[in-house]
Amino acid sequence: MVTITDIAQRCNVSRATVSKALNGHSDINAETAAHIRQVAKEMGYLPNATARALKLGRSHNIGVLFVDKTSSGLSHEYFSRILESVKQEAERSGYDITFISRDIGTLPMDYYEHAKYRNCDGVIIASVDFTDPAVIKLVNSDIPTVTLDYVFDSRSAVLSDNVAGMAELVRFVYGKGHRKIAFIHGEPTSVTQKRLASFHKTCAELGLTIPEAYIEAGTFHDPKASGLATRRLLALKDRPTCILYPDDFSFIGGMNELERQGLSIPKDMSVAGYDGILLSQVLRPRLTTYRQDAEAMGREAAKQLVEIIERPKEWIPRQVMIPGSLLTGDTIRDIRQGF
Amino acid sequence: MVTITDIAQRCNVSRATVSKALNGHSDINAETAAHIRQVAKEMGYLPNATARALKLGRSHNIGVLFVDKTSSGLSHEYFSRILESVKQEAERSGYDITFISRDIGTLPMDYYEHAKYRNCDGVIIASVDFTDPAVIKLVNSDIPTVTLDYVFDSRSAVLSDNVAGMAELVRFVYGKGHRKIAFIHGEPTSVTQKRLASFHKTCAELGLTIPEAYIEAGTFHDPKASGLATRRLLALKDRPTCILYPDDFSFIGGMNELERQGLSIPKDMSVAGYDGILLSQVLRPRLTTYRQDAEAMGREAAKQLVEIIERPKEWIPRQVMIPGSLLTGDTIRDIRQGF
């Protein structure tokens, strides 16, 4: 590896001069600087990120904290899209991405310690149990963090607009004439809480009274749970005409159950998902769903974090709400009178 | 952050002694070492990975190279499973994972330069265009690499056993009485080449003559292409009784086309996928497919790489073949006489 010392010898200047020339300091003669840069290029010089990090106390490395659980980790398209987007935006600003987890090697570390150990300049947190003490410790530490879909006091967060999304979905369904709308929700997370509240609020605004039985507890990313919930809904005396699922993937369970009972979508039952993953748009009929803008979320999270890292003085914690968009699909039947 | 110097002062010993005590060198008195370790723990000492990396020339950081294309990057479950598995195994050995890409920040870098810049001890390469000069440069460099599903000379590789997988799939289908088996394959990659060759070889061994028209060119992870290929197959005078798809996800396109033509699976057409992603096993009927053991592949790749990094002398390039397993599913109809 060619180092700054090699260049210095070759140019008959000190290492300091090379460093300054390469970093564009003003106290180096323009010609000298140009020559040094030229030689550096010829020799194929690359700065050593490690040495730089040690000296500057900045690693230009961003940690990402995603859970490992198969259920909602990288296997979930929503999160893999976010990750990809975070990565791209971070790289545009000169940052690399490193995964943060517990227990690196034999030493037991918590998330904070791992991030410190790796000198991460900041951490992006998504898809974790936000009540985990280790997560809370990290968020309350000296390391800048940005969370996704969860707000911590005095910390920046990027949020998918679940309230608007659910409202839009319900209004769309209502617009197609549906009055009996069931909702299978996910685990009791803050996301679920928001969607549920928005569901109730929107229904109330529309003058709908939703029976208790139309609200079913399911699980994110779990077709089996959705299948069972669907079965319970179909067993009701007064069946809903439309079922909203926790997410697109778990809808598959509902799809199977409907098929099993000989009901066709959307003729006999209207359905909608949430997320707008690739699968939802290749199914036929195309699934009506609300697409979360994972790309924008990842991008925004990375931007926010870089901002905190590079301009800590002027930084003020912000919660950025990212809107999604309705994918109308073909799974909501129009049951208005006269249609 | 508490450094080795802090501990040294607190213990009234030199930094050298602390370092040695912490690393278990033999020239430190057992009691002294124990005391130092005790104090280090009390003070919450964590080694600085950056400083260590600079001095030792080893970063304990593994780069992973995945393409960014939406088609087959992280959004593909096969690769996200591999990544997760690589990460877990790497962490067990004390390594972290960093993404490698071109152009970090403003400086244009190729993969090799990026890996060098970050002092990666090794790189795991998957899901890329293996003919890309930048990839080839990396593979032929001084940086240890392990490739997935592709072999470079004098380099270690971990391979999914596509030959055995396809053979097993074909034999299973044959065992159910099918003689007219069509195969929609993916892009002309080495994986496709192997599956195709294995398909032909197995058919020959079974005494089957497969008409040219039964071999269709599709695209991985692309339901649309599979849908079109399916349509062409269904338009044949002498239709196949079974269609093998490039992968589980792209099968969705075939599923839609069959549905559109009023054909039911497996009554009117038998089908099989490849990969064994979650989706395949929540569909009803359950998809017959060959599950690639992505977890084992990621684990093995990480193990191999750590081996190269830590024991470069005794290392010999190896190609490890990872077997998968047939998921019989319910999409192959038994059409044997008398059944």
Add this chain to the structure above:
DNA sequence: TGCGTTTTCGAAATCGATTAAGTAACTACG
């Protein structure tokens, strides 16, 4: 006691880069 050996620890160099402080040499100006 004397000399070689072992044990235990420290001083100092090192990894590659950055930067504060210092130093020539040169310029400007009254």
Add this chain to the structure above:
DNA sequence: CGTAGTTACTTAATCGATTTCGAAAACGCA
């Protein structure tokens, strides 16, 4: 001409850890 200011560069310290070499102390044995 002398002083102040500018320009262009160097010296040396520094980041946090590791390691070679050396040295003092303790020990062993005749």
